[in-house]
Amino acid sequence: MSLLHPAIARPGYRHRMGLAVACALWLAGCASDYQAPMDDRSSALERTPPLIVSNGQEVPATPRRRAEVSASGSNTAGGGNTASGASTSPVGASTTVVRPATLGGGISRTTISRSPATGAQSATGASPAAGASPAAGSSPATGVSPATGVSSATGAAARTHTVARGDTLYSIAWTHNIDYRRLALANNLAAPYTIYPGQQLNLIDSGVSESAVSAMPDIPASPAGELTGSTGQRPQAAIDARRTGSVNTRQIDGVSWQWPADGRMLSVFSESGSNRGVDIAGVQGQAVYAAADGDVVYAGTGIQGAGNLVILRHSARHLSAYMYNRGMVVGEGDRVRAGDKIAEMGTGPNGRDMLHFEVRVDGKPTDPVRFLPSR
Structure with missing residues (x-):
């Protein structure tokens, strides 16, 4: 009678046990040389692709490639983002810098830059242009006011006038x-x-009293x-x-006014705009008349943009x-009566034949229609 357990005595049992012991020994041997699938100190992830058994045949698996994150703030020399310009360093590497970037419409997002952080870089990772001025106004050293953008030198020039030949007060x-x-x-x-x-x-007259002016x-x-x-x-030509x-x-x-030319009005006075008078239509050579009795205090071309x-x-x-006169009949110092011919109509800056007529009261532009009669 056998003393072995019936299961042990069963045929093939000893063979299976031998295989089990051999496998255990093999696994133990493998465990002694085991390496982790990822080295935490490396900058890249490397794994040996496993074998896949398909229909009884071993097929090598294609390793899955990690997606590369490009720096949205990194530009090429031409100013655009390209695939070749993207860094291949993994997220979490020592050169990775994360910065907030503001997009159009006030939306904020976070971009990843692969280049080392420097103090010269802006929020998007781009370096400011050489010599660029600060965004919030100018430096006091420039003498430019942030509010007006006019330098102190320009402001000083605007408060004086250099007399040119032919000028009158x-x-x-x-x-x-x-x-x-x-x-x-x-002065x-x-x-x-x-x-x-x-x-x-x-040109600063703030210290002048009204009594002195009168x-x-x-x-x-x-x-x-x-x-x-x-x-x-x-002048006889004006009278004739x-x-x-x-x-x-x-x-x-106390002044009797009349229209300075025969023709319809093309434009009206604008106190806040650039038209400080009225434009009167006509044809070249048409007579321009004195609007009231007076003295000729200027006749010339010295004021830019006014023509004759x-x-x-x-x-x-x-x-x-x-x-915008084509020609002038009078000169400085002449006396004229209302209705005397003082000039001949010419062409305005827009290419149209016209007279531009202005009135000043105490030096200030005033709407000429206030003085001209109805017609």
């Missing part, structure tokens, strides 16, 4: 929208109020560096071509100007 005051009497007082000019080419005139005598129209050949008389027939007039502030310009003084407070 009236044309300078007209150019800078100030009262000619205040201009003379601000301590005395009779006969002569100015010279190259002279620097102060006491000012008439200032002659003396062009700088030139002699006035006029004797204060009415003066307006005839019935003319509508309007009395304002005539300025008349009708009272101490009232001046009128006639721009």
